[in-house]
Amino acid sequence: MAELIIAGVGGQGSIRASHILAIAAIQDGLRARVGETFGAAMRGGAVASHVRIGEEVYAPLVQADGAEVVLALEPLEGLRNAVKFLGKGGLLLTNTRTWMPVDVNIGRASYPDMRAIEGEVEKLGGKIIKIDATSLAQQAGNVRTMNVVMLGALAGTGRLPLSAETLKQVVRENVPPKTVDANLRAFELGFKAVQER
């Protein structure tokens, strides 16, 4: 059984990433549920996609403290979901690039700094890995492949019950045809970034 949450901001591709994981799981003979929280087509809202993979899954939502990994495409969204869902011994794997909430911009809230985020996750018994996935995506040739950089990084942690090969194949089949090469580069860059730490 694998339980994880892909968190981010609308438009970053967290839903697509969660579907790629679930499809890969099904191809590897497992069952999967993805509970998506997204509404409007507009960008900028907090989005979280719950992914549950295993032999016997029914509900689409991860339980409190039930996530083994929170994969965060944006740090604040990582913290938001880690506090609620990350279990002891779990991993917050986060992009370091921030997306400022309007609340912060107009001065009604402040954005937590990275060290504070790390501190909280550690206090809750979790581990944290940070990567600059946005820059790696730019390096891969398309900033919109950031979600796939993060998937590569996730595969690099070895915490998935699936093979990186299946996952890569599913990436290939589920991104726009013109972006396949950039996405595969993105996957590798993410994978390496975690493995070479």
Add this chain to the structure above:
Amino acid sequence: MKLEDVIVEDVPGKRVLLMGNEAIARGAIEAGVDVAAAYPGTPASEILETLALAAPKLGFHAEWSTNEKVAFEVAAGAALTGVRALAAFKNAGLNWVMDMFMTLVYGGVRGGFVIAVGDDPDAHYSSNEQDTRFVAFYGEIPCLEPADQQEAKDMTRYAFELSERLELPVFVRSVTRICHASGDIELGKIEKPKRRPVFDKHYGMPWRWDVYGPPGPVEKHRWLHGRMPLAKKIVEKLPWNKLELRGKPKFGVIASGIAASYTREAVRALKLENEVAFLKIGTPTPLPEKLVTKLLKAVRSVLVVEEGEPLVELQVQALAKDVNPRVKIVGKRTGALPPVGEINTDIVASSLARFVGKRIPKDRARELLKAKAKPLVAPRSSTLCAGCPHLGTYWALKQALRKIGGNVPIVNGDIGCYEQGGYGIAGKEIKPSFSSESVSYPIEAPYETLDTNYIMGGGIGLMQGQFHAGYKDGRVVAVAGDSTFFHACIPAVINAVYNKVKGLFLVFDNSWTAMTGHQPNPGTGMTATGEEAKTLRIEDIARACGVESIKIVDPFDLEATTAAIEEALRGDKFAIVISRRVCTLQAQREKQFVGKRMIFDRDKCVGCKICVSFGCPGIVFKDGKAGLDPIICNGCGMCAQVCSTGAIRVGE
């Protein structure tokens, strides 16, 4: 493999990942649906989006209708001719349908008619938490309620058959966590469509399709009533109603729809498999009364778990009075489960533990740590997209209202992306006032502009009441989007002209039904299946409705838009200003819009925050100065018009 291929793939037994809405569409496709009509609404929109992908390939009709009432009637009309039809919409859409629905059931249908509704407990995407199952109960027709995506597909497929057997429409009621969740499902065989439409006005009953024709509405109501025994008999045998009763347990759990999935996991987590009898319900109405009776007679107390209002619980309680009055029944009605919001595995687990008297150990230290971490988690209020034309329209409205002065204008909101004009800022604390006078509040961000907002088409009506009440403390304004205009505003516009209203109706026309995922509407020039269509112009309709003052502006031109709104506000008429520009996301997708290169000169920024109050998420503010986030910015150039010092400029 692309969805448009998966959805028509005739490979029974293949396992694929489908979202609940896609699964419902697939169920209809497997059943050989002939006509499908819908109006977009989260969480149900993807049902028709998916059907529209398949329609040209399989040769059936799929359409986006102007609103839900029309969609329902289109589908019903098809079903009267004996073909299979589906109507789909969100919870609120059903309210638009009620008039036709409550009467259509008196004569029923000839071809299978499935009404797929997406409810939204927790109001993630809705203005209320209404429970469609009550409408099924009220209208005396069956309601199927899936527990997962597989059931969503299988039930939809079966619903056509059930509808034909009962000669009544049938509901498939899903909730957000079915519709907008995905699961692995096994595909079934696709029935080829092409039923031949036939018509017989006295089919099985005199004046079958004319409620006034003799024997008239009361006798037809009697006929409807008479269908129930057969429906009850059928549901008893359905695979989705299942009792698991082993040994002699004291406790029973009844769980309907998605609640059964949460409950199953909660039972497993608490290791109660051998201590509770489990009745899974797939038809909350009519209930499988024999199965329920069997459970009620076997146990001492029953917990009813369901998503929405306590419909199953009330029926179970009524039944218990007859078959075992000693059994205790608990659920939402008794406080065993929360009466509002949605449920989940955690909520069910703690309710279940209390129910059987089992303690779940609590980690107090961890709870404390979490509570301490909470303040660090800054809120993220939702915003319009970077470069959204609505940002320009809101900015212009704010400037125009400021220019004409006038103390407390009332800006009546409506439903669409622009409804965010009333979402407020989560991080801002608001103290309610109890003043007996009109009160004015500053607008720090476009998200604080709207003063009222309820449902589609509501604003333009409310505004007229404010006018006729004689409100004089400020102007009365209503806003609406293009899809909302076609859906719900036209009778109200006619009413405004007819009853001599004065005020401003501001239309945010971005050519798409954007908020629900960019569906085309009568103003887009395209049908659901991508065929070219006549483009209806809001100004032409308004003119035909008798509106004399109509202006069309481009919201990217802030000055001109402000001027037009100001003029309309100063005028003594019912005026419509149409602020027209294609949704930026959609324009980018269709390559109609290429962003400009924006230049930010930090030295020139004085930190006045005017650009921040423009409300674009591409504008950030840090260490006393503004800035543009190059990844978020779409290069619309509006902020350069707002900047007072020339710090933001459009590059060459």
